[in-house]
Amino acid sequence: MATVAKIGFPAGAVRPSAPRIWFTAFALVWAVAFAAGLVGLAQRITEGHRPADYGTYVTWGLWVAVYQYLVVMAAGAFLIAAAIYLLRLKALQRVAPAALLLGIVSLLAGMILVLLDLGRMERFWRVVLAPDWSSIIAWVVVAYMTFLVVSAAALWLVLRPALAERSREQGLRAGVARALVFGRRDVTAQARERDLRTVRLLMILGIVPAIGFTGGEGALFGVLGARPFWNSSMFPIAFLAAAVVTAGAALTVLTAFFAPGHSGDKHDVVQFLARLTLFALGVLLVLEFAEYSIGLYASLPAQEDAYGEILTGDYWWSFWLIHLVAGAAVPFAILALRGKSTAWLGAAAVLAAAGVFTVRLNAVIPGQVIPQFESLRDAFSDKRLDFQYSPSSMEWLVSLFVVSLAVLLFYVGYQLLPVSGARPGEQPDIRPGTSGATTLDGGQ
Amino acid sequence: MQKSSRRKLLRGALVAAAGGAALSVGKVAAIENGPGPAATTALRTKNLAGALRERGAAREPFPRPAPAVLPATQPLAAAQAAVGTPTSAVARMQEELVRAMAKPMEQRKWAMGIDLGKCVGCSACTIACIAENHLPPGVVYRPVLEEEIGLYPNVTRRFTPRPCMQCEEPPCVPVCPVNATSKRPDGVVEINYDKCIGCRYCVVACPYGARYFDFGDQYSDGTPAKQPYEESHGPEYGRDWSRESVEGVVRKCQFCLHRLNAGMLPACVTTCIGGATYFGDRNDPDSLINELEASGRAFRLKEDLGTKPKVFYLL
Ligand code: SF4
Numbered sequence: 219m220a221t222v223a224k225i226g227f228p229a230g231a232v233r234p235s236a237p238r239i240w241f242t243a244f245a246l247v248w249a250v251a252f253a254a255g256l257v258g259l260a261q262r263i264t265e266g267h268r269p270a271d272y273g274t275y276v277t278w279g280l281w282v283a284v285y286q287y288l289v290v291m292a293a294g295a296f297l298i299a300a301a302i303y304l305l306r307l308k309a310l311q312r313v314a315p316a317a318l319l320l321g322i323v324s325l326l327a328g329m330i331l332v333l334l335d336l337g338r339m340e341r342f343w344r345v346v347l348a349p350d351w352s353s354i355i356a357w358v359v360v361a362y363m364t365f366l367v368v369s370a371a372a373l374w375l376v377l378r379p380a381l382a383e384r385s386r387e388q389g390l391r392a393g394v395a396r397a398l399v400f401g402r403r404d405v406t407a408q409a410r411e412r413d414l415r416t417v418r419l420l421m422i423l424g425i426v427p428a429i430g431f432t433g434g435e436g437a438l439f440g441v442l443g444a445r446p447f448w449n450s451s452m453f454p455i456a457f458l459a460a461a462v463v464t465a466g467a468a469l470t471v472l473t474a475f476f477a478p479g480h481s482g483d484k485h486d487v488v489q490f491l492a493r494l495t496l497f498a499l500g501v502l503l504v505l506e507f508a509e510y511s512i513g514l515y516a517s518l519p520a521q522e523d524a525y526g527e528i529l530t531g532d533y534w535w536s537f538w539l540i541h542l543v544a545g546a547a548v549p550f551a552i553l554a555l556r557g558k559s560t561a562w563l564g565a566a567a568v569l570a571a572a573g574v575f576t577v578r579l580n581a582v583i584p585g586q587v588i589p590q591f592e593s594l595r596d597a598f599s600d601k602r603l604d605f606q607y608s609p610s611s612m613e614w615l616v617s618l619f620v621v622s623l624a625v626l627l628f629y630v631g632y633q634l635l636p637v638s639g640a641r642p643g644e645q646p647d648i649r650p651g652t653s654g655a656t657t658l659d660g661g662q
Numbered sequence: 663m664q665k666s667s668r669r670k671l672l673r674g675a676l677v678a679a680a681g682g683a684a685l686s687v688g689k690v691a692a693i694e695n696g697p698g699p700a701a702t703t704a705l706r707t708k709n710l711a712g713a714l715r716e717r718g719a720a721r722e723p724f725p726r727p728a729p730a731v732l733p734a735t736q737p738l739a740a741a742q743a744a745v746g747t748p749t750s751a752v753a754r755m756q757e758e759l760v761r762a763m764a765k766p767m768e769q770r771k772w773a774m775g776i777d778l779g780k781c782v783g784c785s786a787c788t789i790a791c792i793a794e795n796h797l798p799p800g801v802v803y804r805p806v807l808e809e810e811i812g813l814y815p816n817v818t819r820r821f822t823p824r825p826c827m828q829c830e831e832p833p834c835v836p837v838c839p840v841n842a843t844s845k846r847p848d849g850v851v852e853i854n855y856d857k858c859i860g861c862r863y864c865v866v867a868c869p870y871g872a873r874y875f876d877f878g879d880q881y882s883d884g885t886p887a888k889q890p891y892e893e894s895h896g897p898e899y900g901r902d903w904s905r906e907s908v909e910g911v912v913r914k915c916q917f918c919l920h921r922l923n924a925g926m927l928p929a930c931v932t933t934c935i936g937g938a939t940y941f942g943d944r945n946d947p948d949s950l951i952n953e954l955e956a957s958g959r960a961f962r963l964k965e966d967l968g969t970k971p972k973v974f975y976l977l
Pocket residue numbers: 825826827828829832833834835851867868869870871872873914969
């Protein structure tokens with residue numbers, strides 16, 4: 219009970235549950251997306267890479283962009299959780315377990331997608347068991363593993379008191395709790411304080427791999443001297459800003475539309491998350507401006523052409539309309555004009571997250587559409603030797619599959635674990651001693 | 663060119679034209695080939711070696727002897743006597759190849775020179791490479807870049823064959839997360855098709871666009887049946903690669919290592935109708951490739967990147 223009260227849901231003043239209509243609409247969209255995604259997955263498994271539109275010249279396509287979006291979001295979610303525990307942001311403690319779960323699920327989904335992007339999936343183990351440490355990818359994979367272990371341990375410690383209490387109940391969720399509590403049922407204040415100290419330590423430990431692989435994702439591009447557009451130290455930093463935007467947006471949407479409680483009750487949390495998201499978006503825009511203006515003023519054609527491709531090429535609208543107008547200007551306007559409405563803030567977060575998706579695409583694709591030699595364009599005619607790229611239906615469907623799988627995993631985790639204190643679409647249970655209200659609350 | 667080196671060159675060419683190159687094909691094949699590749703590959707390489715020797719003898723002499731002005735009525739034998747015994751760059755390179763293969767691998771350094779003044783842009787090398795290495799659609803180790811230079815009426819076309827540069831400092835190597843690509847002691851950058859996971863990081867890291875992802879495409883895609891040639895095995899690295907075994911990995915030119923091991927020049931060198939492609943051991947001070955590289959006409963692509971390509975061009 220104490221937890222709920224502290225984060226802005228006054229006990230006794232609990233309003234009707236989160237609007238069921240959001241949940242139903244979302245579930246319908248999800249079901250269609252997942253079914254379509256399965257078709258794409260079947261095509262990928264049976265036909266390999268052949269139905270893809272990427273080739274040899276534009277060899278990293280949509281999947282790499284979506285994969286990076288997901289893993290960067292994972293890092294952002296962890297960093298937000300770390301900030302909550304280390305800076306003792308009590309108002310946000312309720313979202314911390316969800317942030318940790320989001321981090322784990324999002325990273326797993328990203329890894330699944332990049333696995334599907336490999337030419338030889340069955341050899342993926344080589345990166346883990348026989349890596350070459352001169353490659354950034356090898357380090358990034360180590361960071362993924364460490365991140366998963368640290369996040370899982372932290373999530374377990376955070377949920378342990380609630381799991382211990384729930385394990386005494388009946389039903390599926392109690393069974394899951396019994397399986398996961400590993401016999402540690404001590405929920406005394408001292409035990410929780412001890413857990414909290416460990417969680418803080420894990421947060422400090424986890425920051426290293428989280429920042430490491432986010433920066434590493436940027437550095438994958440940044441270190442490529444052969445590609446003037448990518449060869450920039452701005453990439454790793456911009457990826458960090460994008461991490462906070464995407465994770466902040468996801469948590470805003472989750473809290474605004476799906477977390478239990480009336481929108482009025484959770485408004486403070488949503489507003490804080492939305493502000494954080496848009497602050498990070500502002501930082502991202504400043505970094506982008508620095509990068510684009512310097513790149514364009516440098517007057518190096520190989521670099522200039524890539525920026526030209528983004529600003530005026532075939533997909534100009536993705537930069538100007540989706541990223542800058544819908545993904546930045548509109549969310550800032552919403553914050554300024556409709557900042558008191560939880561639903562509007564949720565909508566602003568959706569737009570900001572969509573805008574950052576085009577940032578990811580505009581990092582991956584334009585770096586490859588400028589030929590190493592202009593005459594390479596026409597040197598040999600083949601669909602794989604083409605500097606034009608537009609994702610095939612299989613690429614879209616497989617991406618959809620992975621994203622909807624991530625949503626499913628998150629939902630299952632959210633349902634089975636006491637992450638939120640109550641299931642989405644339900645009224646939060648704030649009676650003392652019930653599992654829902656007893657997530658780790660900072661030892662308060 | 664210095665007189666002494668010209669003499670050496672002529673001497674070498676004469677030896678080669680007399681058939682010296684033919685002597686060691688079998689011997690060299692035994693040096694490094696080992697018992698590995700399929701008998702068919704060995705048979706084929708031997709036949710090719712024979713064809714190569716015949717072609718070498720009929721080739722344009724190198725260096726070109728002073729043109730002889732012959733009376734129209736002079737019989738052919740007299741004409742030949744007037745120009746001297748035909749010498750051949752190919753035959754000389756063949757001879758040098760044998761010499762290089764007799765050394766331990768770390769003592770030779772392969773290099774390739776392409777004379778842009780001689781390349782006629784026929785793409786015979788491109789196709790020979792595709793045939794030699796059994797390359798599927800979309801994998802082309804040696805495309806020929808074409809450019810139009812100048813303004814009418816002063817216009818010309820420049821043809822630039824672009825194999826893998828076998829960089830001395832290859833940016834494609836350190837990025838590989840599984841150590842599937844490496845630089846051999848003889849300077850050739852190889853890919854281990856058994857290890858490659860197909861992440862394509864090396865593809866984006868190559869400044870020359872010289873790496874290709876094998877999507878598993880077939881020439882017969884969209885037709886009722888697969889053709890027998892699509893089932894045949896590729897000979898790269900002296901191994902026997904089924905079509906499936908190289909699907910989903912990254913591939914590139916490796917200077918026809920399997921042919922070198924059999925004492926044969928790379929397919930692009932022997933096929934070049936313009937005689938524009940040279941190949942040899944840079945560590946051999948008497949080699950033709952060394953002479954050409956020191957000719958003052960040599961340049962490399964994107965030299966400023968510091969990748970130190972072992973493929974150079976002659977202007
Ligand atoms: S040309 Fe490209 S593939 Fe070949 S060695 Fe250099 S960097 Fe590697």
